[in-house]
Amino acid sequence: MRDIPEASHSVVNNVAGSTAAIEVINLSKRVADASGELTILHSVDFTVQPAETLAIVGASGSGKSTLLGLLAGLDTPSTGKVILDGSDIFALDEDGRASLRKAKLGFVFQSFQLLAHLNALENVMLPMELRGEADAKEKATAMLGRVGLSSRLKHYPKYLSGGEQQRVALARAFVTEPPLLFADEPTGSLDAATGEAVIQLMFELNRERGSTLVLVTHDPSIAARCGRTITIAAGRLV
Numbered sequence: 001m002r003d004i005p006e007a008s009h010s011v012v013n014n015v016a017g018s019t020a021a022i023e024v025i026n027l028s029k030r031v032a033d034a035s036g037e038l039t040i041l042h043s044v045d046f047t048v049q050p051a052e053t054l055a056i057v058g059a060s061g062s063g064k065s066t067l068l069g070l071l072a073g074l075d076t077p078s079t080g081k082v083i084l085d086g087s088d089i090f091a092l093d094e095d096g097r098a099s100l101r102k103a104k105l106g107f108v109f110q111s112f113q114l115l116a117h118l119n120a121l122e123n124v125m126l127p128m129e130l131r132g133e134a135d136a137k138e139k140a141t142a143m144l145g146r147v148g149l150s151s152r153l154k155h156y157p158k159y160l161s162g163g164e165q166q167r168v169a170l171a172r173a174f175v176t177e178p179p180l181l182f183a184d185e186p187t188g189s190l191d192a193a194t195g196e197a198v199i200q201l202m203f204e205l206n207r208e209r210g211s212t213l214v215l216v217t218h219d220p221s222i223a224a225r226c227g228r229t230i231t232i233a234a235g236r237l238v
């Protein structure tokens with residue numbers, strides 16, 4: 001596993017003896033709705049080992065995206081803990097969680113989430129610039145080459161196809177070589193061939209770098225390529 005910047009260690013609340021990449025303990029999410037309270041996740045528990053590939057599957061509305069958002073610390077739970085690479089993320093404040101995400105996490109969204117006013121190269125450079133890395137441009141250029149976009153470096157997102165945008169998003173998520181990679185339906189808006197290329201790339205990068213990969217998918221053939229699948233039904237693991 002790669003080193004993380006010294007500054008990030010100061011915010012990491014290490015849990016003694018923890019070796020799992022991800023530990024989810026009694027995780028629940030309740031929200032207020034018109035009829036009172038809605039429970040989206042019910043006491044979910046599971047563990048993911050380093051370098052494992054895990055698919056999260058389940059019907060639409062079962063709670064998959066909510067779970068992934070909690071794993072990434074993008075949302076807060078009603079009960080329970082998420083321990084990422086030894087750090088209890090909800091014991092940290094918002095700044096601490098942001099530092100931990102920056103140091104350890106890559107996230108690929110279905111909707112790409114590229115910044116419209118930055119070109120492909122600048123989008124991929126951004127996470128390294130936020131970390132104060134000196135060779136951001138060289139690394140971003142190399143990573144965009146790795147995803148087959150050497151001829152698109154200066155293109156803004158609106159001039160890229162959906163598949164190209166998704167590959168930029170993947171390059172941005174992987175360029176810092178995060179030990180944890182989360183993807184929420186990364187091929188959801190792509191045609192079959194482009195989706196296959198993106199998935200192949202994710203697994204290749206996972207194998208090369210030994211990063212832990214957790215992906216939400218509706219596609220049984222993608223889930224079958226993961227080492228393990230967990231299924232959520234109405235907010236519970238089944």
Ligand SMILES: Nc1ncnc2c1ncn2[C@@H]1O[C@H](COP(=O)(O)OP(=O)(O)OP(=O)(O)O)[C@@H](O)[C@H]1O
Nearest residue numbers: 031033038040058059060061062063064065066067
């Ligand atoms: N903040 C919220 N307030 C109210 N309801 C919410 C909120 N967030 C999610 N939900 C509801 O919780 C349920 C689970 O949503 P979630 O997006 O996690 O499902 P999902 O399994 O990812 O669905 P899909 O496969 O369609 O993307 C849905 O019924 C959704 O409408």
